Amino acid sequence: MEGLKVSKSNLVVYIHPSQSNQVSKAVLRELSTLLFTYDEIFDGVVLAYYVDSLDKCAKVLPGVYPYFGVNLKVNMLLFSPKPDMLLEGKVEKVTPEVIIVIVLGFATAIITEKDIRGEFKFTMKHGVFASKYHKRHVIKKGTMLRFSVKSFDEEQIYVYGSLVPDNTGNIQWLDKNLEVVSHTDRKIYRSTKKRENEGKPLRSDKDALELSTVDTPQKLKMSKKQKVREES
Structure with missing residues (x-):
């Protein structure tokens, strides 16, 4: 199925100082908030993620509560449907x-x-x-x-x-019949093109029926004349 893609991203996750003793869990908890929501940065709905690497060095942000940023590399599975997919x-x-x-x-x-x-x-x-x-x-x-x-x-x-x-x-x-239908369509197309290239006029079934209807009386009339001549 189309509409699925994998994005490799470098992210910075900001962790509350109270979570400094369980950074890995805190990072995963933050990433889970992205699941099944559309993210403009990634241009898609996040379906799953995998943390490829986590930097042990964190940058502390100044403030009343000194959050610290953790750098990590993440592989994300995204749902990003586009027109005609x-x-x-x-x-x-x-x-x-x-x-x-x-x-x-x-x-x-x-x-x-x-x-x-x-x-x-x-x-x-x-x-x-x-x-x-x-x-x-x-x-x-x-x-x-x-x-x-x-x-x-x-x-x-x-x-x-x-x-x-x-x-x-x-x-x-579709899986059982689309290939057969497509193959039949291709055969009809090739047959039509072949007749056009040979210079033969194309006619519909209706035209063929009308011609056969007109020809039949004439053929019968000719056969009767031939029979009379033979008897004479």
Whole structure:
């Protein structure tokens, strides 16, 4: 899944003097306050961290309570979705107007009706979005869904998504069928281009049907004339 990245950072954590005898715990406690919140400096939501190194030398800040700053190197796992990235999550709710998805167990993704491609039609009887072309391509509560990012609300941790791209939808169905569908599309494209390069005119099934309908009476008429000549 896209939208995840690792950031290696040099940080300074300020510790209260009362915590001077347990610096490591105090540092971890401060870092934990960053979890599952958006940080502008890192440009993402902090999901996890790992302290790579901790400097034993601390700088004391002057004041009534002389806090001391501890230098450390931290590796952070960030959730930073950008437009057109592909995210994955579990469908929590499906209505005719909206599909709500939970991403990574904490972020809410909202996909409105206008951002669901016309292939999918909502059925009131079953309360699901089903493809008009592939009966088994269904989106319902509990479905693992792949969708495209439109925008990201950092304050609310809301992702606004889209199911317009062809490579979005039910992950289980896509993993089994997307390659086959893409391969079929490529074969049709190559066949069309080959006929165009050979200079052969392209015609639709409707045109072919009309031509065959016109040709049939003429062929029957010619065969009758040939038969009469043979008898004479």
